[in-house]
Amino acid sequence: MSVEEPFDLRSVIQCRGPERYALHARYLNPQLPRMLHAIGFDKIYTRAESCYLYDADDVEYLDMLAGFGVFALGRHHPVVRKAVHEALDADLADLTQFDASPLAGPLAEVLLTQVPHLERVYFSNSGSEAVEAALKFARRATKRGRILYCDHAFHGLTLGSLSVNGAGEFRDGFGPLLPDTPIPFGDLDALERELRRGGVAGFLIEPIQGKGVAVSPPGFLPAAQALLRRHKALLIADEVQCGVGRTGDFFAFQHEDVEPDIVVAAKALSGGYIPIGATIARGWIFDQVYSSMDRVLVHASTFGSNAQAMAAGLATLHVLDRDGVVENARKTGELLQTRLSELVERYELLREVRGRGLMIGIEFGRPSSWRLRAGWTALQAARTGLFAQTVVHALFHRHRILTQVSGDHLEVIKLIPPLTIGEAEVDRFVAAFIDVMDEAHRGNGLMWDFGRTLIKQSRSR
Ligand SMILES: Cc1ncc(COP(=O)(O)O)c(C=O)c1O
Numbered sequence: 274m275s276v277e278e279p280f281d282l283r284s285v286i287q288c289r290g291p292e293r294y295a296l297h298a299r300y301l302n303p304q305l306p307r308m309l310h311a312i313g314f315d316k317i318y319t320r321a322e323s324c325y326l327y328d329a330d331d332v333e334y335l336d337m338l339a340g341f342g343v344f345a346l347g348r349h350h351p352v353v354r355k356a357v358h359e360a361l362d363a364d365l366a367d368l369t370q371f372d373a374s375p376l377a378g379p380l381a382e383v384l385l386t387q388v389p390h391l392e393r394v395y396f397s398n399s400g401s402e403a404v405e406a407a408l409k410f411a412r413r414a415t416k417r418g419r420i421l422y423c424d425h426a427f428h429g430l431t432l433g434s435l436s437v438n439g440a441g442e443f444r445d446g447f448g449p450l451l452p453d454t455p456i457p458f459g460d461l462d463a464l465e466r467e468l469r470r471g472g473v474a475g476f477l478i479e480p481i482q483g484k485g486v487a488v489s490p491p492g493f494l495p496a497a498q499a500l501l502r503r504h505k506a507l508l509i510a511d512e513v514q515c516g517v518g519r520t521g522d523f524f525a526f527q528h529e530d531v532e533p534d535i536v537v538a539a540k541a542l543s544g545g546y547i548p549i550g551a552t553i554a555r556g557w558i559f560d561q562v563y564s565s566m567d568r569v570l571v572h573a574s575t576f577g578s579n580a581q582a583m584a585a586g587l588a589t590l591h592v593l594d595r596d597g598v599v600e601n602a603r604k605t606g607e608l609l610q611t612r613l614s615e616l617v618e619r620y621e622l623l624r625e626v627r628g629r630g631l632m633i634g635i636e637f638g639r640p641s642s643w644r645l646r647a648g649w650t651a652l653q654a655a656r657t658g659l660f661a662q663t664v665v666h667a668l669f670h671r672h673r674i675l676t677q678v679s680g681d682h683l684e685v686i687k688l689i690p691p692l693t694i695g696e697a698e699v700d701r702f703v704a705a706f707i708d709v710m711d712e713a714h715r716g717n718g719l720m721w722d723f724g725r726t727l728i729k730q731s732r733s734r
Pocket residue numbers: 341399400401402404427428429430479483511512513514515539540
């Protein structure tokens with residue numbers, strides 16, 4: 274397109290869209306198209322609606338990944354889309370920086386109705402940024418430096434959030450990081466030991482970990498809260514993935530009797546349109562951070578509270594409430610989990626189905642019969658997680674269902690579909706999963722062939 278021609282986004286999409294993988298390889302992260310090509314995921318999707326994606330031939334794919342949890346309401350929800358359009362069309366004096374946003378207050382007010390024990394909200398532009406704010410706020414409020422976090426935790430990839438990331442593969446080569454301390458997930462003794470060492474500002478935890486879909490043991494959060502209070506340290510719940518309705522409660526921590534001092538949300542609050550992060554905290558914590566007029570901008574972000582993000586957030590919360598979406602996540606999640614759990618008896622490769630609401634992990638394990646063990650052991654020897662990858666591959670190529678392996682070196686696939694799915698999607702997924710498990714248990718065929726391809730690839734990385 275030359276500069277003389279009027280700008281036309283549709284023609285950019287139409288003309289350059291088909292080149293997306295080549296352009297990505299040339300100008301962005303070249304490993305992404307390489308990886309997608311290796312597993313045959315390099316589709317050209319041309320449109321999306323609700324919980325479905327469509328390729329150039331209008332073939333439909335069921336999206337059980339929801340953009341890593343962003344599309345809680347499915348794609349292109351009409352109410353959210355209309356709100357974003359209205360925010361654009363209102364010609365607001367947005368991002369003036371020296372005024373107060375007309376939409377941030379109303380969004381904070383609605384969000385706080387979900388957590389009545391908290392009083393203030395800081396808006397940013399992503400989950401990582403919202404976690405960064407929580408870390409800084411906890412340090413400032415307690416005047417202490419140490420943050421405790423859990424093994425296998427994922428809190429983002431910026432330097433601060435990476436310092437509390439429990440997965441070594443992300444940290445490698447980026448040190449030195451902040452000297453924060455990991456404890457095993459759900460280990461109260463370890464938490465108490467570290468609190469006794471002193472200097473702890475807070476304990477950051479995902480009530481349900483995204484990596485592997487590990488659910489905090491019943492009673493752990495209340496007991497952790499009591500310990501933290503005794504040591505005057507803060508409980509910080511990272512609800513970026515498990516929050517905003519996903520688990521059948523508005524926030525996952527609400528499954529138990531706890532009141533975290535800081536709650537972090539993002540992803541779903543965007544309505545799938547405009548990036549947003551929210552750090553929700555007790556009033557006294559904000560009073561410490563913004564303790565005088567001199568400190569008014571001590572923690573701020575240029576695009577935080579922008580009108581489109583606030584509009585998308587408001588519309589999303591409206592739809593969640595109006596349509597009983599959180600209740601649907603609970604009911605549909607229970608149905609899906611029950612039907613998948615029934616299969617554990619039937620398939621020796623299937624170890625466990627766990628999670629809450631529409632955050633479900635399916636874990637595979639070593640088969641007992643010698644017939645399957647050889648293939649399983651060969652995959653494990655090459656790399657843990659390759660069997661789960663063959664399942665993800667088969668679900669995608671045979672049944673056009675998008676899922677993911679739930680983290681490096683894990684034999685777990687994760688389901689985090691839009692919270693609006695219903696029985697039809699549950700039926701489709703369960704039938705597809707049964708078909709894939711049947712094939713896996715035959716011990717030969719395309720799935721195991723693909724496994725051998727993965728073994729070769731892992732040797733030539
Ligand atoms: C629990 C949790 N915290 C934080 C983040 C980081 O969010 P973002 O990718 O928006 O920076 C994620 C992202 O997946 C997450 O799952």
